[in-house]
Amino acid sequence: MKELDSILKSIKNKAFLPVYFLHGEEPYYIDVAVKSFENDVLEEDEKAFGQTVTYGKDTNIAEIISLAQQFPMFGNYNLIIVKEAQDLKFGEDECKILESYIENPVPTTILVFAHKHKKVDSRKKFAKTLQKNGQLFLSEPVKEWNLAKWIADECFALGIKTAPNISHLLAEYLGNDLSRIANELSKLKMILKEGEILDEKLVEMHIGISKDFNVFELQKALGQKNAEKAMKIAYYIGKNRNSTPFVKMMGNLYFYFSNIIIYHTMHGQSQQAIASELGILPFFVKDYAEAARSYPLKHATKIISILRETDLKSKGLGVNQTDDGELLKEMVYKILNIDKVKVKL
Structure with missing residues (x-):
């Protein structure tokens, strides 16, 4: 509002x-x-x-x-x-x-x-x-692409100092339920000691979000083409379905790789302009720059097709119902080997 x-x-x-x-x-x-x-x-x-x-x-x-x-x-x-x-x-x-x-x-x-x-x-x-x-x-909902900024602003208003990626981590796992987010931040405000910085370890301890096995870390591993880490996270998430709703995870990955495509189209523009267009904090532009080096524009475009194909499979369309965990591992493997995978665009 x-x-x-x-x-x-x-x-x-x-x-x-x-x-x-x-x-x-x-x-x-x-x-x-x-x-x-x-x-x-x-x-x-x-x-x-x-x-x-x-x-x-x-x-x-x-x-x-x-x-x-x-x-x-x-x-x-x-x-x-x-x-x-x-x-x-x-x-x-x-x-x-x-x-x-x-x-x-x-x-x-x-x-x-x-x-x-x-x-x-x-x-x-x-x-x-x-x-x-x-x-x-x-009173309108906060758009998903602006949720991390909303959380960062709330943390600032509450006087909570955070590590750079915390607002995105919370946004991905708490969703846009602002009441829930506000309650969690209020609890953290009471728990944190004066001057203590809210990092992944504290989030895992007090909210229950794993600092190592989450969509944010999966995106990071894929962006860096760290195959071992990405497959390990995919395996963990697949075995712990309640930790990450499959539909939400697919939405996050679609947003991430769509932003990589946008980054390619804005090559040469200022960091601030790119951050504004992507709907992220300027701090994270360097992560997209690294991911863009790993995934040229034609590969990033092919990955969007893989995400769409996986989403359809998860809904039982065009294939016998497959376990979401297996679909996730298959999808991550294809993304990591996008230069060798044939995709219908």
């Missing part, structure tokens, strides 16, 4: 909007904002009479607006938080009631809707009115 910082700042400065409609597929930002509304808007002695939390499945728009139209008994504001607002009915009558209130809100009420996991229908008139008034806030 791009506007999260402005929402938190407005709460801190007691400069409130009458309505906040938070919506979108990413629940994390919505949860952060709601927590701040719950904790930071009213004083503790005001909450008993001035703060109401309700849930979409237990109420309706008419009841919510009835609450919003009441004036505070104590203090300056009534705070009404509607959690799980996606469970509300937004029929024609409900939308008219909500739209009418948005156009003429009670100035002493702060009405917050937490509409999670999906967007509100932007064609509805009340949504357009919210948008016009700056009261509609969209």
